[in-house]
Every structure is written in C-alpha cells, then in structure tokens.
Amino acid sequence: MPEEIYSPGLEGVIAGETAISTVSGGLSYRGYSIENLARYGTFEEVAYLLLYGELPNAEQLDEFRKRLDAASQVPPAIIEAIRHFPPTALPMDVLRSGASMLAHWDPEIGDNSHEANIRKAERLLAQLPIVMAAHHRLKQGKEPVAPEAGRSLAANCLNMLFRADPSPGHEKAMDVSLILYAEHEYNASTFTARVVVSTLADLHSGIVAAIGALKGPLHGGANEKVMDVLGAVGKKENAEKWIRDALARKQKIMGFGHRVYKDGDPRAVYLKELCNELAKETGNEGLEVTADVIQRVIWEEKKLPPNLDWPSGRLYHYMNLPVELYTPLFVLSRTAGWAAHIIEQLDNNRLIRPRARYIGSEPRAWKPLAKR
C-alpha cells in the first residue's frame, strides 16, 4: 500500500495526465495560448483543435462545419417532450435531460471507439444549442427556430433564441465567450466526466454527469450569480460600501477567486476588454464602473482576482441574454472540452477509484433488532 496522501477537495493533487490543456504558465489549449485563440480563432476552430489535437486547415474546417450543419437537428420526440416539461424546469436541467434523451437516438450509442466518440461529440455540439433554444422559446409560448446551415454556432445560438440576426459585435462576443469556456483541465465537471467513462460507460453518460457537476454555483453556476451581486449593489455610488460590508460579513462574492489561479484568471483579462466595448455600445458604462469598484476592493481586502465568470456574466447581460441561460451557454461550449477528455480517458483508460480516509466508528458487534 503506498503512503497515505490526503488533500481535502483534492487540492494540489495530480489526478491524471492530459495533453488537452494546461493552466500552468497561463491557460493554453493543446499548446495554443488562450489569448491567441480568443483573439484570432473561432469557436469551431477551437472545438476542432480540442477534439482532433490540431488546428484545422481551411478544408478540414469547412468539412467540420458541414458535419455540424448536418448534425443540427433534434428528434421531434425530444422537442415534444420538452414541450411537456413543467414551467418550473430550469434550462440547466433541461440540457441535462436533453443530453440524456439524445443518447437514445444516437446511431452509435453502443460504440465507444475513439472515432465513434468524436462523431458523437460533434453531434452533441450541434444538438445541445437546439435543445437550449427550443426550451427557451417554448417556455415563452413561442415555436422553436431551426438552425441555419452556414452560420457560426455563436450566430445560430443567438438567432435560435431571438429569431433575429445578431450584430457582428454580439456574434463576436458570443464566439469569444464560447472559446474561453471550452476547456479548463481537471475542473470538477471534467473530472466527473472522466470518472464516469473510466468505468467504460458511454460518452453521453459522461456529458450528462458533467452537466450536473457544472450546475453548482461554485463551478459553472457562478456566472448567473454574478448578476445577483451586481443587482444587490444597485447604483454605482453604493458599490464601495456594499462590497466592504459584504466582505466584513464574510460573504462569498461570486465571480472571484479560483482554486488554481491565485494571481488572476487569464480568461477574465481579455473578456473584460470585450465587456467594456459592449458596455459602451449598449449604454451600460455605469455597470462597468460598479464592477471595477468591486474588483478593486476585493483585491485590496482579500487579494482575490476575478475569474472568467465576473466579466462573462456582464457580457451576457449586455447581450440581453436571460440570466438562466448563462450556465447553459457554458455547457454548449464546454461540451467540446468534456468530449476531448472523455476520448483521452478512454484512449488510455484506468478505472478512477481513489480511497477515503475512514473516520467512522471502531468495529462494533451486531445488535439484533429487538435490542436496539
């Protein structure tokens, strides 16, 4: 038996090897810095990079886009089922159920090979936005809008939600947010997906479990909670007092802190630039001032930098996206990263089965029911 090592929350523990991304020395996907991918790439190029290991050339990208277009349909029975979901159903839960339902219709559900899993991942990338947008519209008594071939995934998402062509600025903002959310090493949801498929379960099961893990406010759910913080602050003049009081009460401020990035989240830096631009375009400069005051005080008081959710929550707000869709949008993007990890895990699998330190009672004698 190796020496017992225990780290609560697995903090600092190397739990596996990956060639997909690293957070060491700034975030990079397959060796490309996140700054370059976000500034010069598109989500489709990044999804291809994550799944296939290399950036696509023009022909490969064109073929990839065509495959996504061809896969952009959801069985009518699933849309029908969503129609009957209770009005209280949350979009994150609908996506979790949607991913699970899509498994029933996937033609390769029983094939866990590398190639089949890439094809399944491509289908899910194309199908999950349709599930999210259809539920959003049906909930408002509107009929779903079909995706259009030839559009980017970012533009299709916005068009399927609002039935309107997004402005170039909004399409770009959505695309960049999808790139930044696509992959992040051994975070909670990715690790969940790897644990699930390490039992040789299928890709859809891994994605369903990962969506469940992403929902919590300490992980993906934080981008929705950011708007609660900004809503609670109210006017920008209140920001300094509000945040100092909140920190004195030891309130956790969503969108700040990170298990790994202690000096700053590189994803937040670039998104903040886009956030500023969009705030100007939409007359929301006041909210940026509030956000800056909060950021400054949390750094002064706690030395905590913002994470990606801090600007992304605002960015989505400036795009008029409903708050309950912020974390589902994260799902659409992270599906690329989760799938890459699932495929990597299965390519070189070892069942993930750690041990626990036992802190229960000493051995006890069995007591018959009548004597308890």
Ligand SMILES: CC(C)(COP(=O)(O)OP(=O)(O)OC[C@H]1O[C@@H](n2cnc3c(N)ncnc32)[C@H](O)[C@@H]1OP(=O)(O)O)[C@@H](O)C(=O)NCCC(=O)NCCS
């Ligand atoms: C992400 C997070 C879970 C990382 O947590 P962690 O590595 O376990 O760090 P800890 O919770 O141990 O925090 C260390 C200290 O900073 C404080 N802290 C961490 N995040 C904080 C936050 N967002 N607001 C206020 N204080 C915070 C903790 O209270 C703790 O203070 P203490 O030493 O006085 O008790 C945590 O920072 C958090 O809850 N952030 C808010 C949720 C969020 O934005 N999640 C998205 C992550 S991308």
